[in-house]
Amino acid sequence: MNGEPISLLNAGGNFTSSPELPFETDSTDVLALYNDMLMARTVDTEAIALQRQGELGLWPSMLGQEAAQIGAAHALNPRDIVFPTYREHGVAWCRGVDPVDLLGLFRGTTLGGWNPTENNFNLYTLVIGAQTLHAVGYAMGILRDGDVGTGDPDRDRAVLVFLGDGALSEGETNEAFVWAAAQNLPVVFFCQNNQWAISAPYSVQSRVSVAQRAQGYGFKGVRVDGNDVFACLAATREALAAARAGQGPTLIEALTYRRNPHTTSDDDGRYRTLAENDAWAALDPIDRLRTYLQSTGLLNDANVEDISRRGKALAEHLRAGCRALPFPGHASPFQNTYADLPDELERQMNEHLEFVEAGE
Amino acid sequence: MTAVTSRMPIAHALNLGLRHAMEADEKVTLIGQDIGQLGGVFRVTDGLQKTFGDHRVVDSPLGEAGIVGSAIGLAMAGYRPVCEIQFDGFVFPAMNQIITQLAKYRHRSEGAVTLPVVIRIPVGGGIGAIEHHSESPEAYFAHTAGLKVVSPSNPQDAYDMMRLAIRSNDPVIFLEPKRNYWLKGDVSTSTTTPADLDKAVTVRKGTDLTLVTYGALVPVAMKAADVCQEEGRNIDVIDLRSLSPIDDKAVVASVQRTGRLVVAHEASRSAGLGAELAARIQDEAFHSLISPVIRVTGYDTPYPASRLEEEWLPGLDRILDGIDRSFTY
Numbered sequence: 001m002n003g004e005p006i007s008l009l010n011a012g013g014n015f016t017s018s019p020e021l022p023f024e025t026d027s028t029d030v031l032a033l034y035n036d037m038l039m040a041r042t043v044d045t046e047a048i049a050l051q052r053q054g055e056l057g058l059w060p061s062m063l064g065q066e067a068a069q070i071g072a073a074h075a076l077n078p079r080d081i082v083f084p085t086y087r088e089h090g091v092a093w094c095r096g097v098d099p100v101d102l103l104g105l106f107r108g109t110t111l112g113g114w115n116p117t118e119n120n121f122n123l124y125t126l127v128i129g130a131q132t133l134h135a136v137g138y139a140m141g142i143l144r145d146g147d148v149g150t151g152d153p154d155r156d157r158a159v160l161v162f163l164g165d166g167a168l169s170e171g172e173t174n175e176a177f178v179w180a181a182a183q184n185l186p187v188v189f190f191c192q193n194n195q196w197a198i199s200a201p202y203s204v205q206s207r208v209s210v211a212q213r214a215q216g217y218g219f220k221g222v223r224v225d226g227n228d229v230f231a232c233l234a235a236t237r238e239a240l241a242a243a244r245a246g247q248g249p250t251l252i253e254a255l256t257y258r259r260n261p262h263t264t265s266d267d268d269g270r271y272r273t274l275a276e277n278d279a280w281a282a283l284d285p286i287d288r289l290r291t292y293l294q295s296t297g298l299l300n301d302a303n304v305e306d307i308s309r310r311g312k313a314l315a316e317h318l319r320a321g322c323r324a325l326p327f328p329g330h331a332s333p334f335q336n337t338y339a340d341l342p343d344e345l346e347r348q349m350n351e352h353l354e355f356v357e358a359g360e
Numbered sequence: 361m362t363a364v365t366s367r368m369p370i371a372h373a374l375n376l377g378l379r380h381a382m383e384a385d386e387k388v389t390l391i392g393q394d395i396g397q398l399g400g401v402f403r404v405t406d407g408l409q410k411t412f413g414d415h416r417v418v419d420s421p422l423g424e425a426g427i428v429g430s431a432i433g434l435a436m437a438g439y440r441p442v443c444e445i446q447f448d449g450f451v452f453p454a455m456n457q458i459i460t461q462l463a464k465y466r467h468r469s470e471g472a473v474t475l476p477v478v479i480r481i482p483v484g485g486g487i488g489a490i491e492h493h494s495e496s497p498e499a500y501f502a503h504t505a506g507l508k509v510v511s512p513s514n515p516q517d518a519y520d521m522m523r524l525a526i527r528s529n530d531p532v533i534f535l536e537p538k539r540n541y542w543l544k545g546d547v548s549t550s551t552t553t554p555a556d557l558d559k560a561v562t563v564r565k566g567t568d569l570t571l572v573t574y575g576a577l578v579p580v581a582m583k584a585a586d587v588c589q590e591e592g593r594n595i596d597v598i599d600l601r602s603l604s605p606i607d608d609k610a611v612v613a614s615v616q617r618t619g620r621l622v623v624a625h626e627a628s629r630s631a632g633l634g635a636e637l638a639a640r641i642q643d644e645a646f647h648s649l650i651s652p653v654i655r656v657t658g659y660d661t662p663y664p665a666s667r668l669e670e671e672w673l674p675g676l677d678r679i680l681d682g683i684d685r686s687f688t689y
Contacts, residue, residue, distance in 0.1 A: 031612070064622050112468040122436070123468055127460045133426055134461070137433020137441075144389070144415055182421055221531035317373070336467045337505050339529035342558065342605030 005255045007225040008234065011283045013291025015230065021222075023234035024285030031298055033074060033229050035307050037066040037286050040090030042311045043099045046318040047089075047106070051264045055322050058108040061260035063189045064227070067285030068192045068254035070094060075240050076122065077153070078159060081138060083131040083161040083178075086124040087192075091162065095121040099120030099314070100321030109325045128197075129170030132189065133163035136176045139243075147232035148186045158243035160236070166197025168213065175250070177217040184248040188239040191251065192226060192291045194258035196233040201272035210253035219249045227285040257283075303306025330356050363550040371541040373515035374404045374480075377522030378442065380549065382412055385593045388526055389434060390443030391418045392480075393426050401446055402482055402541055415564055424454035428479065430554035434657040435475040440526055442478040449492025456502070463506030463533045464615060467485055473565045475530040478522075483511070484540035484626050485673055488666045495663055496627035501533040502604040502636070510557060511535040513578035515545035517561075517601065520554035528557060535603075537576035560607035562614070564594035569620040569686055574600040574610055577624050577674065584679040593687070603633055611637060613642045624674050629657040651689035656682035 006021045015025060025206035044062050051059045069090030076082065076094075084091055092102055096119045096146050105124060125131040139159045142148060148156050167173050168191065179206045191210045195202050199338065206213070214221030222239070224231040232254050239250035239356035258282035261268040268277075334349035335341065341349075382388045382516070388643035390405060396419035399406030409417035420427050424445055431441035444453045451458075458479070466474050485494030501509045508530050512518040518536070525532040555561055563578065564585050573581045585595035596614045600606065605619045614622050621641055634655035642654055656674040664672045674682075 006448075023651035067605075087497065112470060115472040116436075116469060117472060123460075123465075125457065130429065130461055133429025133457065134433040134436065138437045138590075139432050139433070140418075140430060141437025141439055146436070167642070171453075172425045172429060175423040175429070176422050178423065179426050179430060187685070237666065276477065292537070332470070336471045338508075339466065340558075344605055344608070 005223045005225045005253070006231050007228050007237070008230040009225075009288055009289055009292055011226045013288045013295060015292060017206050021224070021231060021234045021238070023230055025230070030231065030293065031303060033070055033233070034286075034289050034293055034299075035290065035310070036070045036074070036090065036094055037229065038307055038311055039068060039314055040066050040093050042314050043089050043093060043102070043318065044107055046315045047103060048260070048264060048305070050103070050319070050322050051106070055101060057108055058106050058263050058265055060263045061258075062087050062089050064257050064259035064280060064285070065192055065194060065288070066090055067229035068226040068232050068256050070228040071234040072160065072190050072254070074233050075236035077157065079157040079238060081120040081122070081157070083122045083133065083135040083138070083159065085162050085164060085167070086126050087164070088124075092121055095119045097121055098321075099318055102323065103318070103322045104325050107322060107325055109328055127190050129163060129167035129173040132161055132163055132167065132173045132176035133179075134158045135187050136185060137177045139180065139187040140183065147213065148244065156244035158188060158191055158240050160188050160240065163189060163191050164197065165191065165193040165195065165202050165210060166200065167191070170198075177214075180249040181217045181219050184246070185251045186243040186246070188236065188243050188282060189249065189251045190236060191253050193253050193255050196258050196262070196268075196272065198262045198266060211251060214251035219251065221251045221253065223253045223255065226254030227283050229285060229289055250265075280308070305334060310351050363548060363634065364467055365481050365546055365548040367544055368515055369513050369542045369544045370512070370518045370537070370548055371402055371404050373518040374522055374536065374539045375406060375408070376547065376549070377519040378405065378408060379411070381523050382408065382416065385440060385526075387420065387438060388440045388442065389416050390442045390444070391420050391431055393420055393422060393427070393446050395419060395444050400444060400537065400581050404480070404536070404541070405444065408498045411461055413495070424450055425457050428454040428457040428462060428477070431477045432457065432465070432475055434512060435477050436473065440476045440546040442480060443664065445479060445481045447493045448481055448483040448495040448497055450510050451497060451620045455524060458501075458507070459504050466530070467506060475531055476526075476529050478525045479532070479535050480534045480536060482541070483535045484537055484539060485663060485669050486539040486576065486667070490666070491663070494657065494666070494669065496625065498535055498603050499627055499632050502633060507533055507604060507635065508558065508602070509533045509535065509682045510602050511536060511537065511575040512544070512601065513540070513575055515547045519547045519549070520652045521601070522556060524538050524554065524557040535575060540576050545578065555601070558602040558605050558607060560598050560600050560610040562610065564595065564597040566618070567593035568594045569621050569622065569683060570596045570598060570611065570614040570618045571624065571679070571683070572598045573624040574603060580676055580679060581624060583676050584683065587680060588683060589678070593683070595683070600633075606633075606636065606640070608637070608644065611641065613646045615641055616648045619648050621655045622679070622682045622686055623654060624656040624679050624682070626658050626673055629655055630661045632657060651686045654686050
């Protein structure tokens, strides 16, 4: 658990099976993984560019974490539900959230951006670790609905909650682990250990690996190479299957690296070296999958061209979509605060609308 | 469910309200520390786990953030959780979940997701307790957009307001006046419409001065009004019931008749509910006022050691003194 992470696809693009983590490439649409990883990187690249152009106030980049996110997301069934942090752009893509909708939060047009009930993908959570408890509560609901351990694949479901290494230091994450274990809940904690919580390295936070912590709570911890999409997919598949079957929670540690600053407002040159970054760039998750696909003949001119065309279309969609994001209505903060608008708030809304109208 | 009227204390009325809400809607689920087999440290949930099972009356691990955070998740999954926080002073570990998550989620999701979570908290002093067991944290919640804050003062309201709070699609902080848990009164389970959750109620009609309070101080205010009656002063007593939103219309209408307002609460004075009411009254009834709005409250100190609480709390004498100050202005 504390040792080397399980790796199936190494940095050179070579696949090796592991007795610890069964995985068959035949049973997986590897090209779809590759496509989604590239699309996630496209979303990230375009969003950074939009921030540079002043179209977004901020963007938390996921560069380098594509394997972790796309691998985990491909293990989901449609009825499973995801609780993300604020960096799961790749997972959002796989869940069918329009990437333009991810931009609103960072453009200041909304505090959410999508209907969380439509894709079983919750809103981003900015307060570190808070979503781990929502995941636990939702899993309690699934248990009470009887949708665990029936053996019916159309019925059994589980919760996949994302967290970072920083969240492991939050008290609420501890509570989530305690509750999930005590009630044997259908929840998988997927921790992308990208090694930096803004400027705090993992060593500031813990003397043991992320995965090893699970032992203290009494459930399984798995440590995988977070830049290896096969390992991330296989570990999440196994954990979700166990959760749906009623075997309780798992903590997955995907060891990876946040290659960009924490957000576009951060200056990582003040706390880490370029050499460290270069070393992780050499372990790029997309490069190694491309090498694998080339070596197995799954990548050809036609599908390379096809993916490239889709990437360009997505980039254009983001650029145009971002600028077309509607401004929120003047009344919207008032209308959305309560299900039943209180009289005092209605007074304040009318006062504000009259004021705005007079100024226009 | 046939309507019956019987005499019972507030704690039992709350229990009955919970029971009937659970019977009416199978999604109503209780979460809290020691609420199952023990029935809660104040026995408010007594017997409910036996009737409804441990999936609907959940004995939680310790961890107030966990209670509220998991209730949020349960609500997202279509349930109507009712949390119990054991004592007022222990709600603070849950404040992150309450303020950054529970109160904001409807707003963030632009109305797509509502979180019908009720958080029950026994509040207030007067029971000779140790530190952290006598606090009045209502202003924190009333200051937080997205929350409703209510407090019943009698068994009938305890029963009605519990059921209404559970039915509300907005999160409700439900403050229970713990020193009056054993105060008895008639409770009718009649299905006729009770007063709305967010409406104040005039509990005594008067013409000379408006006395506004809520929760455990309502019976004290009634006693004060009795004393004043003997002196020929007719006090209009309003039980606020809802602290957010505040039914200021009821208070304004009363002050427009009486010209005088005294607000009493156990919570500290500054930036409290009394300050809010004073502001609204000067806004809406400025020309009706004969004397300044008087606040009779706890002081801006931590809650004192219990041997001092009787003098620290706004009791009968301090309320009467406040009334005198209004009349002699």
